[in-house]
Amino acid sequence: MKKLPKSFYSWTTISGVVLASVSFLIILFLILISTIFPRGVSQYLGLFTYIILPVFLIIGLLLIPIGTWRKFKRDKKRQVQRELKFPKVDLNDPGQRMIVFIFLLGSAAIVLFTALGSYEAFHYTESNKFCGTLCHKVMSPEYTTYHQSAHAKVACVECHVGSGAGWYIKSKLSGLHQVYAVLTNTYPIPIATPVYSLRPARETCEECHWPEKFYNRELISKRYYLSDEKNTEWDITMLMKTGPAHKALGLMSGIHWHVNPEVKIEYVSANFKRDTIALVKYTNLKTGKVFTYRDTANVYTNTQIDTLEHRVMDCIDCHNRPSHDFKSPIRFFDEAMSAGKIPKNLPDVKMEAMDILYNNSFPTPDSANRFIRSKFTDYYQSMYPEIYDSSKALIDKAIEGVQTAYKQNIFPEMKAQWSSHLNYVGHLETNGCFRCHNNSFVDEEGDVISRDCNLCHEIIRQGIPGKMETTNIKSSLEFKHPVDIGGEWKNLACVTCHKNLF
Ligand code: HEC
Ligand code: HEC
Ligand code: HEC
Ligand code: HEC
Ligand code: HEC
Ligand code: HEC
Structure with a gap:
């Protein structure tokens, strides 16, 4: 046999x-x-x-x-x-x-x-499915915000791996480690950010956005609602000086000057998050001249500087949230109201929403949902009984609008939200550009990295609709703060108040 x-x-x-x-x-x-x-x-x-x-x-x-x-x-x-x-x-x-x-x-x-x-x-x-949903709970913050971003159709691997065998193997090895961390429940909460092992952005982002391409200045309009009884609308339109005034000048001036191939900006960050900068070095690669800017407000010794992280500035030192932007309650509320998802004619709605979202934290999305509903209901029942009786649908719409926006931007289970995943484009809620542009970094020749309000953008229109202050595109307006703070915005960093408005 x-x-x-x-x-x-x-x-x-x-x-x-x-x-x-x-x-x-x-x-x-x-x-x-x-x-x-x-x-x-x-x-x-x-x-x-x-x-x-x-x-x-x-x-x-x-x-x-x-x-x-x-x-x-x-x-x-x-x-x-x-x-x-x-x-x-x-x-x-x-x-x-x-x-x-x-x-x-x-x-x-x-x-x-x-x-x-x-x-x-x-x-x-x-596949995006593998990267974004396999470890559902772990990746849900990044996956959800990704779908709301301009990059919703760009595959995760285009930014996180890029082309070439070397990075492919590196990513699979680190992926193996991550799968292990998920299976054994040993992953960090929140997932560490910034990602120190991310491939240099110039190698990935520039596959699609090469610096020679973004010359045009862009007009951007922002809409805010103040937290007063009427949810007063306040609009600002400004010209972002992404590039110089004329395309032909290339990257000679404007915001994208930092990624001009003839320029190298290096910086030393004082902490892991890179939200405090200790020293800035600008090398003109054409002339070889080096300018070293030191912080005159917080003095660091050379020995301190040597022990800190040194980094060459690239796209993600500004665009660190190109695809995972966790918006703060102020921002996601304003966007939802602007989009009509929260009714503008419900009195106090912004004030009440801000009170709920900034002064409480929730262990799960469900507990947040329940709390939002009960607080709103109680508030209108006691403060505006006539609205509560006659326009219950308005209140329901506000509740649902706030709940949905919350779910898309705050992820309590992974502790991922605006205050842990800072966005460095701008300077309102994080120091962003003002990490360097704060008038206190001074070089050998006494020049500062400027925080002149017209260096990066020019305000064309601002104010309450119907009573707007406007100018033409050739000149610009002096910024007017939406509520009277006695001119404090000229001296203080915006973030001093805006990090904790409520
Ligand atoms: C447009 C480029 C881009 C795409 C597309 C993209 N990411 Fe990211 N992602 C980034 C950048 C840049 C960072 C790091 C930011 C930093 O280091 O500060 C990041 C960070 C992360 C982090 C670390 C935590 C955090 O929020 O900083 C995770 C996890 C992540 N991405 C997952 C994903 C997944 C999953 C996808 C696809 C569904 C994806 N990313 C698609 C650019 C991208
Ligand atoms: C595979 C192509 C691709 C890659 C890689 C890529 N992007 Fe994009 N990016 C796009 C597309 C497509 C858009 C949307 C259309 C547009 O605005 O040009 C976009 C839009 C943007 C915008 C405008 C966003 C907005 O909200 O209007 C920024 C900023 C940006 N990308 C930065 C980055 C950065 C930083 C990286 C690298 C971390 C990167 N992109 C990598 C394709 C890409
Ligand atoms: C790591 C430090 C650093 C950060 C962060 C930074 N910058 Fe700069 N920036 C510099 C330095 C250094 C210069 C050159 C200063 C000079 O020559 O006066 C500069 C110059 C500029 C200029 C003038 C360029 C020209 O010559 O026309 C603009 C505009 C600008 N930055 C915009 C921004 C914006 C917008 C942000 C935030 C999104 C930002 N910067 C963040 C370091 C920084
Ligand atoms: C100094 C900070 C800074 C750096 C460095 C930087 N950007 Fe930007 N970028 C901005 C700002 C500010 C805007 C204006 C739009 C906005 O506010 O989002 C912008 C706009 C853009 C846009 C959309 C508008 C347009 O003109 O097409 C893209 C795409 C973009 N950047 C890609 C990149 C890439 C890719 C890199 C790296 C090679 C890079 N940026 C480096 C600050 C920066
Ligand atoms: C170094 C560049 C730079 C300087 C200097 C600067 N800004 Fe900005 N500002 C930005 C960028 C970048 C944004 C974000 C645009 C965006 O969100 O797309 C911004 C946004 C704003 C906004 C909209 C707020 C928001 O984030 O919704 C206001 C208002 C504003 N700036 C006022 C000022 C004032 C007032 C000054 C002078 C004290 C000033 N800026 C100086 C770069 C700068
Ligand atoms: C002294 C504290 C303080 C400083 C400094 C400050 N703000 Fe404000 N800001 C406020 C308060 C308070 C409000 C009203 C918030 C509300 O009613 O919802 C506000 C509202 C705003 C709004 C309306 C939208 C919103 O976010 O609610 C904008 C835009 C704004 N500030 C821009 C700036 C800019 C730009 C700077 C820095 C150049 C700055 N602020 C500095 C206190 C401050």
């Missing part, structure tokens, strides 16, 4: 055969299912089909030669095949012919399936 050589009959080999065949059959079955029901299956299926089961398949396949070899050695010790150093292959023996046949067929099948499998595994692990 025994057609195969004796050394094949070992428990190790047989378990290998069983393990490999069972894994293989399940893989085939799963592929079949996901072909028949492409939409109905969960993303976990891919994890099993292309990663977990193939590992068992390979273990099974490895067990076969290991078992055979061990059995052969054992038999040899028992003097069954004493005279031989290696197993003898004799194709005239039907048993041996069979094993060579199985071996060749098996190898061919493995090579074929490995090729197909690694192709599928590659696509699967590069």
Whole structure:
């Protein structure tokens, strides 16, 4: 009966055969299912089909030669095949012919399936679904904000991996570590940011946005609502000096001057978050001249400077939230009201929402939802009983608007929100540009990194609709603070008040 050589009959080999065949059959079955029901299956299926089961398949396949070899050695010790150093292959023996046949067929099948499998595994692990939803709870903050960003159609890997084999392998290795962290529940909460291992932005962002391309200045309009009884609207339109006044001047001036190929800006950050800067160095690569700006408000010694992180400025030192912008309650409320999702004619609604969102923290989105509903209901019931009785729909709409905006921007379970994931474009709620542009960094020649209000933008229109102050595009207005703060905005960094307005 025994057609195969004796050394094949070992428990190790047989378990290998069983393990490999069972894994293989399940893989085939799963592929079949996901072909028949492409939409109905969960993303976990891919994890099993292309990663977990193939590992068992390979273990099974490895067990076969290991078992055979061990059995052969054992038999040899028992003097069954004493005279031989290696197993003898004799194709005239039907048993041996069979094993060579199985071996060749098996190898061919493995090579074929490995090729197909690694192709599928590659696509699967590069997909947004894999990156964004597999470890659902962990990635949900980044995945949700990503879908609200201008980059919602740019794959995660375009920024996080980029092209080239080196970074591909690096990312898979760090990915392996991350999968392990998720499986063992040892990932950090919140996920550490900034990402120190991120590929230099110039290599990824510039695949799509090369510096020569963004010359035009851009007109941006902002709409705010004050937290007074009438939710007074306040609009500001300003011309952002992204590039110089004329395209032909290239990157000679304007905001994107920092990424001019002839300019190198380096900085030393005083902390992990990079929100406090200790020293700035500007090298003119054309002339070789170096300017070192030191902070005159907080003096750091050279020894202190040497121990801190030194970094060359690139895109993400300003655009650090291009795809995961966690908006503060002030901002997401204003946007929701501007979009009509929260009714403007409900008195005190902004004030009440700000009170709820800034003065409480919630362990889960559900508890936030319940609290928002009960606080709003109580407030209008006691303060505006006539509105509560006649316009309940208005209050419901406000509640739902605030709940939805909350869910899209605050992720209590991962502790991810505006105050942990700072956005450095601007200077209102984080120091952003004012980390350097604060008039206190001075170089050897006494020049400062300026915080002149017209350096980066010019205000064209501002005020309450109907009573707007306007100018034409050739001149600009002096900033008028929406509420009277006695001119304090001229002396204080905006963030001193705006970090904690409520
Ligand atoms: C337009 C480029 C871009 C895309 C697309 C993108 N990211 Fe990011 N992501 C970034 C940058 C830049 C940072 C780091 C910011 C920093 O270091 O301050 C980041 C940070 C992260 C972090 C670290 C935590 C944090 O918020 O800083 C996670 C996790 C993350 N991204 C996941 C994803 C996932 C998942 C996707 C796809 C669904 C994705 N990213 C798509 C640019 C991108
Ligand atoms: C695969 C292409 C691609 C990559 C890579 C990419 N972007 Fe974009 N980016 C886009 C597209 C498409 C848009 C939307 C259209 C537009 O505004 O030009 C956009 C828009 C933007 C905007 C305007 C955002 C807005 O809200 O209007 C900024 C800023 C930006 N990208 C920065 C970055 C930064 C920083 C990186 C690198 C971390 C990056 N992009 C990587 C394709 C890309
Ligand atoms: C790491 C420090 C640093 C940060 C952060 C920074 N800058 Fe600068 N910026 C500089 C330095 C240094 C100069 C050159 C100062 C000079 O020559 O007067 C400069 C110059 C400028 C200029 C004038 C360029 C020209 O010559 O026309 C503009 C505009 C500007 N920055 C805008 C911004 C904006 C907007 C931000 C925030 C999104 C920002 N900067 C953040 C360091 C910084
Ligand atoms: C000094 C800070 C700073 C740096 C460095 C910087 N940007 Fe910007 N960028 C801005 C600001 C400010 C705007 C104006 C729009 C806004 O407020 O979002 C802008 C606008 C943009 C826009 C959208 C508008 C347009 O003109 O197309 C893109 C895309 C962009 N930047 C990409 C990049 C890329 C890619 C890099 C790196 C090569 C980079 N930026 C480096 C501050 C910066
Ligand atoms: C170094 C560049 C720079 C300087 C100096 C600067 N700003 Fe800005 N400002 C910005 C950028 C960048 C934004 C963000 C634009 C955006 O959100 O797209 C901004 C936004 C604003 C806004 C809108 C607020 C918001 O974030 O919604 C106001 C108002 C404003 N600046 C006023 C001022 C005033 C007043 C001064 C002078 C004290 C000043 N800025 C100096 C770069 C600068
Ligand atoms: C002394 C504290 C203080 C300083 C400094 C300050 N603000 Fe304000 N700001 C306020 C208060 C208070 C409000 C009213 C908030 C409300 O009614 O919702 C406000 C509201 C605003 C608003 C209306 C929208 C909103 O966010 O509610 C803008 C825009 C604004 N400030 C810009 C600035 C800028 C730009 C600077 C820095 C150049 C600055 N502020 C500095 C206290 C300050």
